[in-house]
Amino acid sequence: MAMKIRLARGGSNKRPFYSIVAADSRMPRDGRFIEKLGTYNPLLPKDSEDRVKMNVERVQHWLTEGAQPTDRIQRMLEAAGVIEKKTRSNPKKAEPGTKAKERAQERADKAAAAAEAAAAPAEAPAEAPAEETTE
Incomplete structure (x- = not known):
């Protein structure tokens, strides 16, 4: 039988x-368990005992006995010093999604166009001589 050490939810709405608990992995989350562990x-x-x-x-x-802790329980056990800390690698976690990349590219394009537009008129009046009108 595949054993899991996992969380079983109790409490009321929003509390x-x-x-x-140690439970058979085939049982529902809040269902039958073998032993309550904490x-x-x-x-x-977070700093409360x-x-x-x-x-x-x-x-x-x-x-x-071969019970597998869930991810959340594994982190709790690591914090308690029961098991050694496991290195986790998720290089894509910090990478923005495709829509965010598109928006950033559009912003960069607009900024470059605005910089070119600001630079072009500033050069044009300096090159052209100002005409004086006599009235």
């Missing part, structure tokens, strides 16, 4: 509260 309250400040509470010994037990 989330999560339980950290809690996570995202409404508390009560934000994430885990029974580290039981988490270690399930990891040795």
